[in-house]
Amino acid sequence: MxxxxxxxxxxxxxxxxxxxxxxxxxxxxxxxxxxxxxxxxxxxxxxxxxxxxxxxxxxxxxxKERRRQLMFIKSCVFRSELLNLFIVNFDALKFPSLTMSKIRNATLEEIRQMRKEADTIEYQSPEMMESVIMEYVKAEQVWHSFKERAITYNFEEIFHDMIFILNFIYDVKAFKNNNPDKLFIYEAEKNILFMGKIKKVLGAGIQKFLDYAIELKEKHPDTFDELISDYELASKIRRIQSDGIGS
Known part of the structure; x- marks a missing residue:
């Protein structure tokens, strides 16, 4: 700098x-x-x-070169620190109903249609939303890292997105520190502004993932296949583990 x-x-x-x-x-x-x-x-x-x-x-x-570098950095982070967050987020969706298998087998136009549908997000239950929220909290260092990269690369939009997410995380952590046995989502449901912030953060996660999937599908199809295949496998493993715990 x-x-x-x-x-x-x-x-x-x-x-x-x-x-x-x-x-x-x-x-x-x-x-x-x-x-x-x-x-x-x-x-x-x-x-x-x-x-x-x-x-x-x-x-x-x-x-353009910085954008290209960021794209590959995202591929690495999406497969590691953020993998569980996105899987939990997609699994919690009620609408649109999206799976990694569906995304992997879709055409570019079909993924674009998924992205349009994702402008309106609905979740299966408040409890499942809470699980997604806590994944965002766990990934706090990732958002700090992206914020620093945004400063270095002069990506103002990404910087503001990261600040919004981090402020949201601080709200959740503050609530949890004072109410360790309570769900944040229940408290947020009493406040329109809080619910708006939750829907914005969680919904943006789905939307950004699909935006990235479109970018990869269009420009780097091999990387797209690798990324979504990793997610598909991780999602199946998570489902098997959940079924095992349930039984």
Missing amino acids: KIKKITENIHTRFCIVLGSISLLFLLIEYMTHLEFMFHLSAIPLEILLGVFIVGNFLEKREK
Whole structure:
């Protein structure tokens, strides 16, 4: 971040110097009426234009590369620290009814349709929502990590998303510290604002996962197959374990 700031300062000063030189030539032309000075004043401006165009191109290329890096970082995190969170979240859904097998076997257009349906999320029960909420709390360090990456990569939207999730987690932890034997969801149901925050966080998890699935399916189908296959297997194992406990 410090190197980037230093680079930006150098770039700004360079532009100021070029602009000042151009103004100086214009001033000389005004005082001496030498047309040659007028032409000279255009040179720094042309350089500035070139710097702007090249800088803009490099910035876009750098941002694209950072997005690509983030995509593969997400693949790693989704398969490890966040794997259980997403499985629990999908298993708790009432609508849309989504399974990893369904996602894996779907076409790109079908996944896009799933994503549209996921704009409206319903859960099977408050208790299942509580399980998802606690998975978010367990993954607190992941959200901190993504927040730091968002700062480093200058992804403002991701930064604000992480802040929202972390504030939500702090609310849950504060409640649990004072009420260790109570479910947060029951208390939240008494407050429209709290329920709105819960639905936003949990629903966004489903939506972001599907957005990522679409991105992988479209650009990196092999990575998509690997990721969803891992989730499909983990989901089956979890279901077997749940059935074993139930019996």
